[in-house]
Amino acid sequence: MSSEGILRTFRNGEAIPVRDVPEIALHAFLQGAVDLTGQGWRIASYFGVPDREGVALWCILAGSQGRLGALRSWVERQLPSITSSCPEAHLFEREIAEQCGLTLEEHPWFKPVRYQRPLRRAHEERGSGAGVQPLPAVGDFYRVEGAEVHEVAVGPVHAGVIEPGHFRFQCHGEVVFHLEIALGYQHRGLEHALAGGPHPATVVQLETVAGDTTIGHATAHAMIMEGLAGTEPPPRGEALRAIALELERLANHCGDLGALAGDVGYLPTMSFCGRIRGDFLNMTAVLCGSRFGRGLLRPGGTYFDCSAGQTADLLKRLEEARRDYSGAVELLWGSPSVMTRFDGAGQVRPEDALALGLVGPAARACGIERDVRRDHPFGFYRISRPPLRTQPGGDVMARAKLRWQESQASLEFIHDRLNSLPEGPVMSACGAAAGERLAVALVEGWRGELCHVAITDAAGRFLRYKVKDPSFHNWSGLAMALRNEQISDFPLCNKSFNLSYCGFDL
């Protein structure tokens, strides 16, 4: 018996009237979410919108055959948790509780996600810790008791120049029993700032959700705005967006492979890839003048065109970078000491990856075929897309190899697109956003599926703009990968996921 009947289904990038998603009873809503996640659907986003005297709950599910589904319900103060039967809801539920001031009954690990203030000012009326912002990582952590178990706390200030995050290990000698990750140090109140938009600053704010995923988040936002306005970017604009997205993937995958080599102390590839990453970033700068692609994408298309001269320049740079990148990576694969180090480190079992709802390379390295470009094609990927790659194993080796395979596919894809850029304008006028709409955009960023959801009020302003970076799913994957692993392998495992702190903290 399928529960799909209660779902309103639609396509990626589509905006549907809010009233088309009926508000159902809380029990049916939760049961529906649990049932559907067991039937091939997975949670793409799950959030609350302050509404009337309570909170409207929205659950966006991603299914097969390019279908997205939406469920809506309403709750006043507390709701039962579904995490025990649907582990992928774990962080989403904690986030809802934190943002909307709700209580989740029987949640297995109920504590703040980002230590942020609740979204709405009405919180003071509820009288629960009003106005006091909790400090990140303050509170209880999971503890393993025993005379020989010791606790190792790392961060938020690290020895290297990286983002802040707190890691709490329960160790037995060098072996890790449990890892708990506490983030929230970079919370900037992004979703709060987005409400009431679109403001002139909205695009810029979304470009900075995670600096290394500028193109990814800008693409998702542009799709939302185009969906709400009912416009379609011209083909040339779509092609340029796809090129920019793949360049971003290349730069980051290349940088990651170099950093992985650096973490095991294999210096040649580390040095080469660090430089080649810069070459890919410079190619994005050829397109728009910014190495991270700031200002390239705007609702309606791209802000910059690519002249014949730029195309030739990009093709030349691409060929050079491909040659250097291949050389650097072959050094890595050709070094037995690196291979023994990567092999079997930080293993995630496919069943765990499915249960936690991992996305992107982290999921594909467990042999799971999951790629938004194929499952929910958007933009230029509706016409053509790089082939989907997977790797068995779920260890650091699989994630490293997958990065190289995806890089090769992206190189090929960019080369083809540059050689056959559609003619015409790059930007079409994007009108005002329609009112009372729900718009959902999924984009396969280099870390995996990122999801933007916008709900507009009658005037077409954002009642709620929900951003989800792939890191939101994948941090749990990293914690699982460390189970029974040596603590000295943590930096290597961490780098093989390379998740975003600021994308999570919002």
Next chain:
Amino acid sequence: MIVYSFAIEALQLLLLLLAAPAFAGWVRTVKCRMQGRSYAGIFQPYRDIARLFTKEVILAENASWIFRFTPYLVFGVTVMIGGIVPFISTDLPFAATADVIALVMLFAIIRFFTALAGMDIGTAFGGMGSSREMMIASLAEPAMLMAIFTVSLAGNSTSLTRMVQVMAHGEFVIRPSLAFALLAYIMVHLTETGRIPVDNPSTHLELTMIHEAMILEYSGRHLALIEWAGQMKLFIFSTLGIAVFCPWGIPASNDLLAIIGGGALLAVKLAVLGVILVLIETGMAKMRLFRLTEYLGSAFLLATLGMLSFFILE
């Protein structure tokens, strides 16, 4: 005459203090060149040490005397070891006072205090570093002794001076035992000086560090002394290897001209050794921590094979 040989001893110590940072700088420079990076030159370690000496010392509230005392002890004992290893001349007054076994013991004293200081503050990293260091020590020290013993069998003495004299000035014999001992010594050398594949001297990842984890809490002049001592340790291990396995050119007398010639030859040998070290480091990744038992186990085995082959073949 006694005064003169003490002057030579003083010259050797001065050379150790001054040349050790340059040697470390040379290794780093070659490493950078090998990877196509630019580097600040071989004199950068001097600038680093000078900078650290001018910096304030930050002490943890619960630091005990062990923590404050250890940098001086490490530095002092390292200089003492430098007086024992004959690298500019075999006619050193201090060299006669200690043999190879005492030398290994002196290194153990350094290690013991560094490990204690690592645990003194009570951070998780210091404790982890100390426990790893002791695990490595228990495997590396026997391998080191075994390798040196093989050479001392050839010299019929555990005195370093005697070993060098026999090797350099005795009859030249091809000794297969020494080939095994040399391999074992190189493996121990990489371990003791904290280089890839055992430890990564340039890592800043708290959880993988071994030596760096123990000295993580040090700052200012304490850190300067420890860094300087670390560079001297690299220098001493390299010159010890040269003295034992490739001593040709180390003068047996304190003739000044011979010492200058020997010094020049030593510089060339060290430069070549630096390149070899970098080649090993560049071609390899750091090992997983618990694979080190196999690595050091094979070093011990090689040294033992060297000893056996001495009895069978020589």
